[in-house]
Amino acid sequence: MTFGKLLSLAGMAAVMMTGTAIAQDDNLQFAVVPKAMNNPFFDLARDGCMAKAEELGNVECIYIGPVEHETATQAQIITDLITQGVDGLAISVSDTAAATTLIDRAVEAGIAVITFDSDAPDSQRTAYVGTNNREFGTALGEMLLEVGPDGGSYGMISGGAAAPNLAERVDGVRSALEGSNWTEVPGSPTFSNDDSALAIQQAGDLRTANPDMNALVPVGGWPMFAPDGWRNFVDGFKDQVDSGEFALVVADTLPVQLELLEEGYAHALVGQRPYEMGEVAIETLMSIVNGEEVDEIIYTGVDRVTADNVEEFMN
Template sequence: MNILKSLAAVALASVALSGVAHAADSYRFAVVPKAMNNPFFDLARDGCMEEAKKLGNIECIYQGPVEHEPATQAQIIDDLITQKVDGLAISVSDAAAATTMINKAVEAGIPVITFDSDAAESKRSAYVGTDNKEFGKALGEELLKLKPEGGTYGMISGGAAAPNLALRVDGVREALKGSKWTEVPGSPTFSNDDVTLAVQQAGDLKTANPDIAAIVPVGGWPMFAPDGWKNFVEPFKADVASKKLALVVADTLPVQLELLRDGYANALVGQRPHEMGVVAMQTLLKLKKGEKVDEIIYTGLDRVTAANVSEFVK
């Protein structure tokens, strides 16, 4: 009997140790978007959740400010550090504010990567997402294809302190440098990722510049409010069809693809936010295991026009 009891005790101890080992190999990774009311980040969230489920030992925590508020994002990151999450993936709203929090997390032993928007001067281990300078250049190149004869154009941006958006604006300007395109005064406008405000700013650009030949939002915000975007475009829809007014917009969310198909834009240049969420989980897991990762991991771009939109709508 004593032998049986001893064997049982060993078996129980083995199970307990197995449980401890399993718990030690389970991780809580947090994805922090710029704003949770931006549908772009919903796709990154979905990628994160799906990959966490696939990996099996990962919990994806999706938490960020409801609206684009850099100070709130910084506070959320600070709270996640206090909670001792096992890793952070951050889309940076304000490089200065985020760098302080990123460095604090790294000093606390938490691996940090950025996605979508970088803080290159911080202690983050890697950036996962779009080459934003090339993204901006692609927007400018699509505009040149549509209207090589040029004209005046205006851009709509999001947060004034967002480093990824500043790179896109620079990229558009670089692509159009030396062409017959001229940027209107007051461009870019800053919508702070507010979709309603972005639609209003498109209208304001057209009102202030009646002969404007192109509007280029460097993020998809105005099209994320499809009814508002349709109301803006409708009076000029014939001009859009004839390319008198070219609408070249960033991102390729499903609602945007449908609007392009229906004649409410001329071209879209899209990112791959779902892939960002997937790769963010994979990268944080490698870092947690002590493996090396590439510092820059680009997820690619898609260019969509009326000629190929049907392939993407599928």
């Protein structure tokens, strides 16, 4: 297999592979395709993929995706991987309709295909590895109820408007808060396209448009992935955060987020396990290629973190 077409995408994507050279003919080539490579969440999935591939020995992990969250670019990358004839694909779906068509094409070409992080359940993919996203959103809503039992108004920040996993999280938050004293503000959720700077800007816009808002619930960790920007945003009303008048409940538990929580720049985090997603994705593709049965849905679990237990997750 050559990587000419893949490398021709250098302006909009990057390739990372195990080892220092292109794989030998007897190696299996599994491609992990994130929504965006500038999202540090997917860095951990990449690390899990690479570690498991090295452990197995005869697997090359090709990590390639759009630099930024661009559904058309992701579709082009998947198309090229199908053309190149990789042995397996693990895709975090940006757009359900586009991905379903491409996944079905890959399966018909004899490529093992799973999704991770974000699913396309109506496609011919063999399995989904990752978070139960509706339950993840429910956990975010439940944490908001713990932080602010008296209720108020809240706004959400999402990522890509067409991302199915994020839509499920938004629904989960709303479901958890149904019948409570919490109400969602107009203009919520906003869609940041996984861009940290834009997510912080949208957080400020939501507060400006809704000056009586009492809580912010990003369903992904994007605004906290730019820690200085997040601190600057929160410092504008830090007294309300410290008093509990304004609640900050945020998705994901990357190291930078845990540090911010410990510093008082969030009340609660609900975390996924992206490193494990990367490991299990490679294991699952290997099982499929070997003709073994795998579970269609493989959930990797969630973590709930507050100031009371944050040190457990920082060690």
